[in-house]
Amino acid sequence: MRAVVQDRYGNADALHFADVAVPTPGPGEVLLAVHAAGLNRGTWHLMTGLPYVMRLMGFGLRRPAQRIPGADVAGRIIALGEGVDDFTVGDEVLGIAVGAFAPYAIARADNLVQRPAQLPAEKAAAVAISGITAYQAVHEQGQVTAGQRVLVLGASGGVGAWVTQLAHAAGAHVTGVASAAKADLVLELGADQVLDYATTEPTAGTDRYDVIIDMGGRRPLRKLRRILTKNGTLVIVGGEGGGPIGGGFGRQLLAAALSNVVSQRLTMVMAAEHRDALAPVVAAITEGTITPAVSSVYSLDSVAEAMTDLVGGRVRGAAVLRIGDGS
Ligand SMILES: NC(=O)c1ccc[n+]([C@@H]2O[C@H](COP(=O)([O-])OP(=O)(O)OC[C@H]3O[C@@H](n4cnc5c(N)ncnc54)[C@H](OP(=O)(O)O)[C@@H]3O)[C@@H](O)[C@H]2O)c1
Known part of the structure; x- marks a missing residue:
C-alpha cells in the first residue's frame, strides 16, 4: 500500500x-x-x-x-x-x-x-483523541455544572471546539477565547461570548470564573488563579510554545503541587485512550448534544x-x- x-x-x-x-x-x-x-x-x-x-x-x-x-x-x-x-x-x-x-x-x-x-x-x-480529552476536561476534572461561569482558553481549536460544546450543553455560561477570525465559530459552538486574545487579555479583566479550561496561551498560573473564584477549578489541557525540552509541562506539575495548599483546584488532563473514555463522547454525538x-x-x-x-x-x-x- x-x-x-x-x-x-x-x-x-x-x-x-x-x-x-x-x-x-x-x-x-x-x-x-x-x-x-x-x-x-x-x-x-x-x-x-x-x-x-x-x-x-x-x-x-x-x-x-x-x-x-x-x-x-x-x-x-x-x-x-x-x-x-x-x-x-x-x-x-x-x-x-x-x-x-x-x-x-x-x-x-x-x-x-x-x-x-x-x-x-x-x-x-x-x-477520538480531542473528544476524549475535552470530555475528561469538562466532566471529570472540571466537573462543570449548570449555571457556572466557564472560561475556555483556545475555544476554536481541536480540543476547544469540543470543550465549548460540552460546557454549553452542561448549562454553563461559556466565555470562549480565540482569534477574531474564528469568533463566529466559537459562538456557533455555544459560547455566550468570545474574547479575542490579540486585543483582550482575559486575565486582566474583572470577571471571575468557576472553571477555566486551558488549551492555548500558556498563561502563568498566578494570572489564571487571579480570575478563578475562591473555590474554582483550573484544568490545564495543554498549550504550545513551552520550549523544546519539556514543552512547558512544568506548569502542570506546579499546578498539581500548588493545588494541595490553596483553596482552588488546579488540575490537568492526560487523555485516556480507551473505548470506555470514548463511549460517552460518541453517546453525546448520537444524542445530538455535540458534533x-x-x-x-x-x-x-x-x-x-x-x-x-x-x-x-x-x-x-x-x-x-x-x-x-x-x-
Ligand atoms: N493533555 C492531553 O492529553 C492533551 C490532549 C490533546 C491536546 N493537548 C494539547 O492541548 C493543546 C491544544 O490542542 P488543540 O488540538 O486544541 O490545538 P489547536 O487546534 O491548535 O488549538 C489551539 C487553540 O489555542 C488558541 N490560542 C492560540 N493562542 C492563544 C492565546 N494566546 N490565548 C488563548 N488561546 C490561544 C487557538 O486560537 P486560534 O486558532 O483562534 O488562533 C486555538 O483555539 C495543545 O498544546 C495540545 O498538544 C493535550
Whole structure:
C-alpha cells in the first residue's frame, strides 16, 4: 500500500510516501480499511519530535518509532486478530489506530467503537483523541455544572471546539477565547461570548470564573488563579510554545503541587485512550448534544499542506485527511 511515512523528525517536509506492506492484526487487534484520519497537535508533536522529553517516553530517540503517522481514525474492519469477539468484519468504527495515514491500519479493538450511522467518516475521524480529552476536561476534572461561569482558553481549536460544546450543553455560561477570525465559530459552538486574545487579555479583566479550561496561551498560573473564584477549578489541557525540552509541562506539575495548599483546584488532563473514555463522547454525538467541528478536509496527498495549516493556525476546529471511500 502507498502510505505516508516519516524516517526522521522534522517539519511537514519530513513526511513522504512509500510502498509498505499491509499490516497483519495481532491478538486483540483489527485491520481497518481507513476512510479518514484526523490531524491534531499530537500528530504534529510526533512528527517534529518536540518537546524532546517525548522522545524519552518511547516515541523514538532519533527518529519516530512509529514510521506511519496518524492516530484518530474512521474505517471499516476488514480482518480480526486473535481473541477479538466484540466486532465483526464489515463493522464501521471510529477511534484510535496506529499508522492511520494509510489505506490500511491496525487498531487495538479496545480503542474502537461502532461509528453512529448518521456520522460521516470524515467527521468521525476527528472524534477520538480531542473528544476524549475535552470530555475528561469538562466532566471529570472540571466537573462543570449548570449555571457556572466557564472560561475556555483556545475555544476554536481541536480540543476547544469540543470543550465549548460540552460546557454549553452542561448549562454553563461559556466565555470562549480565540482569534477574531474564528469568533463566529466559537459562538456557533455555544459560547455566550468570545474574547479575542490579540486585543483582550482575559486575565486582566474583572470577571471571575468557576472553571477555566486551558488549551492555548500558556498563561502563568498566578494570572489564571487571579480570575478563578475562591473555590474554582483550573484544568490545564495543554498549550504550545513551552520550549523544546519539556514543552512547558512544568506548569502542570506546579499546578498539581500548588493545588494541595490553596483553596482552588488546579488540575490537568492526560487523555485516556480507551473505548470506555470514548463511549460517552460518541453517546453525546448520537444524542445530538455535540458534533465534530471539522472545517478542513484534505486528500492524503495533501498531508504536508494539512499539517502546515494546522500548525499555522489556519484550521477552524478540526482537520481530517480523506483516505478511502467511507462516507
Ligand atoms: N493533555 C492531553 O492529553 C492533551 C490532549 C490533546 C491536546 N493537548 C494539547 O492541548 C493543546 C491544544 O490542542 P488543540 O488540538 O486544541 O490545538 P489547536 O487546534 O491548535 O488549538 C489551539 C487553540 O489555542 C488558541 N490560542 C492560540 N493562542 C492563544 C492565546 N494566546 N490565548 C488563548 N488561546 C490561544 C487557538 O486560537 P486560534 O486558532 O483562534 O488562533 C486555538 O483555539 C495543545 O498544546 C495540545 O498538544 C493535550
